[in-house]
Amino acid sequence: EPEVTQTPSHQVTQMGQEVILRCVPISNHLYFYWYRQILGQKVEFLVSFYNNEISEKSEIFDDQFSVERPDGSNFTLKIRSTKLEDSAMYFCASSKQITGNTEAFFGQGTRLTVV
Amino acid sequence: QKEVEQNSGPLSVPEGAIASLNCTYSDRGSQSFFWYRQYSGKSPELIMSIYSNGDKEDGRFTAQLNKASQYVSLLIRDSQPSDSATYLCAITGGGADGLTFGKGTHLIIQP
Numbered sequence: 001e002p003e004v005t006q007t008p009s010h011q012v013t014q015m016g017q018e019v020i021l022r023c024v025p026i027s028n029h030l031y032f033y034w035y036r037q038i039l040g041q042k043v044e045f046l047v048s049f050y051n052n053e054i055s056e057k058s059e060i061f062d063d064q065f066s067v068e069r070p071d072g073s074n075f076t077l078k079i080r081s082t083k084l085e086d087s088a089m090y091f092c093a094s095s096k097q098i099t100g101n102t103e104a105f106f107g108q109g110t111r112l113t114v115v
Numbered sequence: 116q117k118e119v120e121q122n123s124g125p126l127s128v129p130e131g132a133i134a135s136l137n138c139t140y141s142d143r144g145s146q147s148f149f150w151y152r153q154y155s156g157k158s159p160e161l162i163m164s165i166y167s168n169g170d171k172e173d174g175r176f177t178a179q180l181n182k183a184s185q186y187v188s189l190l191i192r193d194s195q196p197s198d199s200a201t202y203l204c205a206i207t208g209g210g211a212d213g214l215t216f217g218k219g220t221h222l223i224i225q226p
Contacts, residue, residue: 031211033213033214035213035214039170040216042216042218042219043159043203043205043214043216044216045213045214045215046213047213048211048212048213052198055211056211056212056213058213089158091158091159097211101164102146102147102164102207102209103149103161103164104149104161105161105215106151106158106159106160106161107158108157108158109157109158111207
């Protein structure tokens with residue numbers, strides 16, 4: 001069964017460093033998303049991406065964040081200068097987004113720890 | 116600001132019984148409604164989707180949607196210990212909108 005894959009599973013970085021989280025969405029899906037979940041809190045939407053550009057973004061997705069689809073399969077989230085409060089699980093998701101079926105499927109997540 | 120409200124629990128249900136999980140939402144423009152299951156330390160796993168008023172059944176799971184009352188529910192029949200998890204209600208307006216999640220209900224199935 002097709003699945004969303006994310007790498008790495010766990011990333012430890014020093015405050016102020018740049019990190020890139022990587023995702024391979026399901027191959028025939030058109031919309032890609034990043035979410036984050038701080039420990040003990042709810043899953044929060046960061047950004048959606050369609051047709052090689054950002055479609056929607058939340059207030060959390062400020063100038064330190066960027067997304068890119070560098071090739072036909074990968075979808076990345078870059079955090080330019082990490083802060084302690086960026087420590088969270090980051091989930092990539094993808095969906096077909098055809099009429100009547102907007103189901104989004106999640107990858108296994110990357111646990112980001114900023115020290 | 117879209118809000119999704121769920122009782123955080125824990126909700127304790129005996130094995131074999133029906134577990135009933137509820138969710139309310141604030142945005143009347145919401146189009147799509149989902150239930151995800153999340154085990155501790157894992158990612159959300161899609162259980163059910165529902166797009167129109169009424170009931171939708173899939174195996175032991177039934178999702179119910181009432182747009183007039185802005186209410187979504189999930190019933191799990193013949194509950195198993197493996198159903199013990201946090202159940203997340205999520206909504207979206209469709210298109211490129213991201214999902215808005217509730218905080219989740221922690222369900223415990225007692226053997």
